[in-house]
Amino acid sequence: MGEQLTENLGNIALWNGAFALACVPAAAMAGRQFRWQWLVAAFLLFNLNIALVLDFFGLNERIYALAGSPETTFNWAGKITALSASVLILCTPFINLRAAGVTFRQDQKSFIGWIVFAALCALGVYIGLQIENDTHSAETIAYQLTMPSLEEEIFYRGIFLFCLVKAFGDGPRILWSNFGSAALISTLVFTIIHCLFWGASGIQFSTEAFLFAGVFGLVLTWMRTxxxxxxxxILMHSAINTIWRLF
Structure with a gap:
């Protein structure tokens, strides 16, 4: 078994373990509202998404070959295949597009979210002007502007959150949004995949990544709800990844 495959399997085990642990109290609190079928669907779709991003099926090499074997720094192929799978899932009758947030229509009080977006963008510009920043390549800007935001938001704040809401319910209305167990679990899983890893020396945890991904994961989930x-x-995720790199 190759070292990379071992690390990937370790990562999946860690992430699924954290996901499962978070679901135990959530299921207990949901009581009779809990629907295990949708939780199983969430687990299966989560693992499919991760397997595609990590190239478990060996599709990346074929995609790069079709594109003329370009020299790339980032995981374009993995993100594109995962995004394509999410789009196909959204085309099935099992996913209600409106309920999954795949709509331009905005709920009442959504102007509050847009105000927060404008404020955070302004803060990002200010921070970018204050720090010494290396010059970033066109590929870096293009990738950070598109792939993480499109792939991760459509899946984690769209499909994944939809399945979790079906499993646990919406939760209470807090700060102009429904923020219950489903929202918290989707945020936790999103955070864990950015900060908890299996490496050659065992489990590796980044406190900095945990705080950054956790805070912005909460903000992104709150904006969605x-x-x-x-x-x-999607717009906020793109802004977070790129604004500070432009100065």
């Missing part, structure tokens, strides 16, 4: 759409989270 406030507006009822993944549009604002």
């Amino acid at each position: 406030n507006t009822g759409s993944i549009l604002l989270p």
Whole structure:
């Protein structure tokens, strides 16, 4: 078994373990509202998404070959295959597009989310002007502007959150958004995949990544539940990844 495959399997085990542990109290709190079929669907779709991003099926090499074997720094192929799978899943009758946030329509009070978006963008510009920043390549800007935001928001704040809401319910209305167990679990899983890894020396945990991904994961999930759409989270995610790199 190759070292990379071992690390990937370790990562999947860690992430699924954290996911499962978070679901135990959530299921207990949901009581009779809990629907295990949708939780199983969430687990299966989560693992499919991760397997595609990590290239478990060996599709990346074929995609790069079709594109003329370009020299790339980032995981374009993995993100593109995962994004394509999410789009296909959205085309099935099992996913209600409106309920999954795949709509331009905005809920009442969504203007609050847009105000927060404008404020955070302004803060990002200010921070970018204050720090010494290396010059970033065109590929870096193009990738960070598109792939993480499109692939991760459509899946984690769209499909994944939809399945979790079906499993556990919406939760209470807090700060102009429904923020219950489903929202918290989707945020936790999103955070864990950015900060908890299996490496050659065993489990590796980044406190910095945990705080950064956790805070912005909460903000992105709140924006999704406030507006009822993944549009604002996609824009916010793109802004988070790129604004500070432009100065």
